[in-house]
Amino acid sequence: MKRFFLNIVFLILAINSVKSQTKTPDNLDKKWWKEAVVYQIYPRSFKDSNGDGIGDLKGIISKLDYLKSTGITAVWLNPIYESPNDDNGYDISNYREIMKDFGTMADFDLLLKEMHKRNIKLIMDLVVNHSSDENKWFQESRKSRTNKYRDYYYWWPAEKGTPPYRWSFFDVNSNAWKYDQQTNSYYLHYFSQKQPDLNWNNPKLREEIYSMMKFWLDKGIDGFRMDAFQFISKDPTFPELPKETTSNSQNMIKYYMHGAHLHEYIQEMNREVLSKYPNAMTVAEGAGDSAQEAMNFVDPARKELNIAYHFESVDVGKNILDYGLVKYKKMFEDYDTEFKDKGWLAIFLANHDQPRMVNKFGSDTPEFRELSSKMLSTFILTMRGTPFYYNGDELGMNNIKFDKIEDYNDVDTKNKYEHLKETGGDLKAFLEGQKQTSRENSRTPFQWNDTKNAGFTTGKPWLKVNPNYVSINEAAENKDPNSVLNYFRKLTKLRKENPVLVYGKFDLVDAENPDIFAYTRELNGEKLLIILNFTGKNTTLKSDLDLKKAELILSNYKEITQDFNLKPYESVIYKLK
Template identity: 75%
Template sequence: MKFDIIPTNSAKWWKEAVVYQIYPRSFKDSDGDGVGDLKGIISKLDYVKSLGVDAVWLNPIYASPNDDNGYDISNYREIMSDFGTMEDFDLLLQEMHKRGIKLIMDLVVNHSSDEHEWFKQSRSSRDNPYRNYYHWWPAEKGTPPYRWSWFDVDSNAWKYDATTDSYYLHYFSEKQPDLNWENPTLRNEVYDIMKFWLDKGIDGFRMDAFQFISKDNNFPELPTEILNEPIEIMKYYGDGPHLHDYIQEMNREVLSKYNIMTVAEGAGSSPSEAMKFVDPDRKELDIAYHFESVEIGNHIADFGLVKYKDIFSRYDTEFKDKGWLAIFLANHDQPRMVSKFGNDSPEFREISSKMLSTFILTMRGTPFYYQGDELGMVNPRFDSINEYQDIDTRNKYISIKNKGGDLQAFLEAQKQTSRENSRTPFQWNSTKNSGFTSGKPWLKLNPNFETINAEIQEKNQNSVLNYFRKLVQLRKENLTLVYGTYTLLDRENPNVYAYTRRLNDKKILVLLNFTDQTATYNLNFKLGKHEVLLDNYNDFEKVENCQLRPYEAIIIAY
């Protein structure tokens, strides 16, 4: 039952939703080949439903040679054979909807695979009808202006192709050539692909790398002072002159015709830029998914909690009256939430996991929650490069090796930062391979699966898993946590993140200790006079006024 009154013109199902991200390769394998698949997901939909979530964001399942784990698509209308068939997909969608779960799919159209038929045709000759589907630079014009490649750090993002004596652009892997959105025929192809999936009944798209679809096609030389600063280079890579024109066209041609949610990944380089994607008056997308809060550093201690609070507060100020944000601490491209922002030691893993979940589920915005974080899964901390499959880690390793660099130092850093940290198979139980597969897992499991898994936590009412369920239910029962205004309190406190959510005459206070020590908060507030809605220590009577135990989280109605 929902007790709060909200303005009817503000209510949207995607604002009230809790989104659960499934990385299909690592969720559940049904056929013993070691790779998660669609039938595996179907077999675990009752578990997903039990979490209380409203929607699933599913990482790419399209046909792909798998150079970048499915983000290199060779056919947008087929399912990758590793994952199953289109019949399996249709059944998955049917079974999700039967349980009241919506499905959000990745839309990966900044680039395709070099094995897509479009690119095969495009590279075959300069006068091929598909030539202009991609960015080409004829060799007679000289070497194209340098562009740094995300996955090939020592190479130019322009790859020479002898067939037509030209270079093609790839911001990511050389097997991921960038699509040319300047071409209206290409854009219409994309819109048809979107309609294909929407007509099947999916409930929205998460737009991958969307800030890059529009480029300055003159490709001016980069200023020399920023060549070694990838964050600065990004400003020259995307946000092209027609970015928002294309998105508005997409809205007119496709999005406005369906009751769906759309999410802009990497939306802008600032709150005001992010707003442009989701300002309702502009008729573009719905939810801005920015990276500033997860790319700030490798651990809270590296940058300080005050700076972290300021990021969320700046964005909330910009989005106070219109637009909408995604709130998240982890995904398939980030380390495990508790290993980065909490404390994954045996002493504090559970309590800090609960604290971080409290943060995600009580902030203003749509929560995006990554699979396994509801168990408090941690970074596996692989010791050998042979244990990594990710193109990003492996290419960087090769680069350092070729330069005679410190490979051991690199591997040590990857234990904290690699994308592979979040991609180890889901830990279902204590049996062989943690119940993920009967075969050899595509990626090594974290050996702690015997003590950290869903089956064990199901039986423990105080587990990280069951605390997450309580949080989701609390959010659904208190729309103040969805639509209420956010006000930061005690800003300069280096240990405690405190804020209120307020809707009409209802107020909720959230207190979060981000440290492994007892912390004091500076508020004129007596806990004993108010209702504690949830506390991650589960012993309200031990709470001391103005003090929080290590990683304590308290939600209070007042």
């Protein structure tokens, strides 16, 4: 009998040993932010509650039940801090107050409470490469060279001569040094001249920022998306740049990003703030131009941030097919290879700085808008990484395509237009190009229904509403079981119910196919096949995978032929047996 019980014990130990060597959903490195579906809200354009034509916090509160119904689990909110609004809130005059356009701190507190009541997390933008020139820090800084806030910014005394040339992102061919007569000095602004760059070399400035971060985290927010943080470390001697360089985004990124102390500052931020809030999500915008560089920000051993939000996935020019789908797939494969064992990525195709995803990655024609919108949503919700989804894309909203410069509000577009006007450039061609590429296309008001101004406001909207709101709107799509919106709901539900779509490994299928993006996701013996036709033509996938016993999980077409021949913009998800 004793030997019998010993054998039972040894058998149990052997079984547990085998189990310990097999990863299951229960012993994965599970985090809420890996499983989240993040929905980006551009507050100025989401919902207006008081008729002034500007979206606000009370407007968002009124639509929280809608957000809950879509299946999203977290909201990334674009800046709502006090701001003169030169760059739509990315020029902050007070980091601890709410912009009057959006409401009050009491409104924010209610928003946070109501979101958490619905199990929706809140992620805020952290904009600390620069402030507004109307920020108290800068107002004091410019008063005298001995002011205690002077070194919160970068100043260059005029008696030293003209500072070494630097480009400005928003002021085309304009020096990023702005002369200020009050102290006979120049200040640095990588972006608008109303956005002076903060001097992170000053430990007192860093302490102010860490204190501000704690202020919001103590309120109960769930994390930060870190805007333009890749530029915070600068060489204060500002050495001359090579003479052959010109003003373009590639050179700006090459010479502005990843200063010598960047990771040192982020690790300090982690020690002083983030380590004390271990459940907070931190998203690294612009995390380098390679998978290896991105990993440096999110490798757990480095104690920095936890999600890399890289721009290569949207830096494809005017559209995906001109860029090349094979090249695009290779980029994702390279990132996944780097991140397969540690670190974590964001997956996205659109945000407030990009045109609508259906225009850039699909087709907004009447024939294919809905199909390609659903296909792109399938991509975002089934790839390995945390999906970031931009408001309005769940309706298939598309570019407004303004004809006149007067219709634009964006500082970047207006500055480029004025530069072309002054230099005799082709203004007509510029405006035509902006119809496809301008970030203003994604900022038009959310289309709630077919009433005046799409139900966004009872007043005059701050930016024109897309005229197609009469047919593309939330109210109509909510009633239609086959709508883009209800397809999105199916996808969020599918992702929540299938850990393989969160934690499963990723493998490309038919990598050299120029029309189809196909891949498998696999976890603990469960394997899904996702096939996406990125073109408006019939095309075929080459694969040895057997579909005879495969189970069809979801498709954007009503009628499905279970084979590898795909219709235009078709997306299909199979469970392989």
